[in-house]
Amino acid sequence: MNLLRRKFVKTAAFVGATVTVGSSALLMPQRAIGAYAKAAFEAKDVDSAIRESLGSDQRSASSAVKIKAPDIAENGAVVPVTVSADMANVTAISIVAASNASPLTSVYMLGSTTEAFVSTRIKMAKTAIVTAVVKADGKLYSAEKEVKVTIGGCGG
Amino acid sequence: MASIKIRAKAQDGVTTVKALISHPMETGLRKDSKTGKLIPAHHVTEVTAEHNGKQVMLANWGGAISKNPYLSFKFKGAAAGDTIKLTWVDNMGKGDSAEAPIK
Numbered sequence: 269m270n271l272l273r274r275k276f277v278k279t280a281a282f283v284g285a286t287v288t289v290g291s292s293a294l295l296m297p298q299r300a301i302g303a304y305a306k307a308a309f310e311a312k313d314v315d316s317a318i319r320e321s322l323g324s325d326q327r328s329a330s331s332a333v334k335i336k337a338p339d340i341a342e343n344g345a346v347v348p349v350t351v352s353a354d355m356a357n358v359t360a361i362s363i364v365a366a367s368n369a370s371p372l373t374s375v376y377m378l379g380s381t382t383e384a385f386v387s388t389r390i391k392m393a394k395t396a397i398v399t400a401v402v403k404a405d406g407k408l409y410s411a412e413k414e415v416k417v418t419i420g421g422c423g424g
Numbered sequence: 425m426a427s428i429k430i431r432a433k434a435q436d437g438v439t440t441v442k443a444l445i446s447h448p449m450e451t452g453l454r455k456d457s458k459t460g461k462l463i464p465a466h467h468v469t470e471v472t473a474e475h476n477g478k479q480v481m482l483a484n485w486g487g488a489i490s491k492n493p494y495l496s497f498k499f500k501g502a503a504a505g506d507t508i509k510l511t512w513v514d515n516m517g518k519g520d521s522a523e524a525p526i527k
Contacts, residue, residue, distance in 0.1 A: 309486040346490045373488035379480040387496035391488045
């Protein structure tokens with residue numbers, strides 16, 4: 269329990285340090301696989317959530333990235349989202365919901381044989397734009413979709 | 425504790441994995457309606473998938489993944505009869521793993 273907490277603290281410190289030191293995203297070392305992106309989940313806005321999870325917030329909208337989510341979600345606690353990308357060498361995918369207290373919902377690191385496809389269910393506090401960011405060949409590509417939420421999923 | 429349901433199917437060289445995990449996925453922002461106190465965060469932080477011992481996917485999750493999470497992904501290079509293993513760890517240090525044969 270305590271050991272795990274240490275690991276979290278260390279990871280957070282490491283991620284924080286790399287962000288301040290490395291002004292250029294390209295010079296930043298790839299975050300070690302297995303290190304939990306705690307800082308990314310604590311980010312309060314979309315750009316920093318993307319930066320902390322994928323190493324940069326410089327992204328270009330791409331029609332090759334497909335995000336599938338409902339136009340209207342009756343229940344914000346369960347919003348099905350599917351992201352796929354028609355491109356090669358995709359190494360990571362992030363799903364970000366703009367209005368949530370911590371916008372980053374999840375990050376997926378893909379192996380070399382893994383297809384650029386993930387499907388999951390996210391919680392959304394209220395109507396917002398959901399952004400899928402795909403990292404391919406070190407560059408970021410994104411697609412957005414607005415999901416209208418009639419009942420928020422974050423309680424309170 | 426069987427907290428994971430996992431199915432994997434190989435078709436035309438691509439294996440589709442679908443998994444359901446039983447987990448409360450508390451964000452830490454929700455209040456208990458009776459006491460008015462915040463319910464502490466309790467959510468899955470990492471999910472790893474291994475095909476025959478090789479990691480094919482690592483997911484980092486925050487509290488914004490729905491309760492009893494669903495996850496699906498696809499990968500190449502597996503044949504029917506291979507094993508897919510899914511492991512999760514949560515922010516309280518608990519975890520579970522399950523294996524399933526690819527059909």
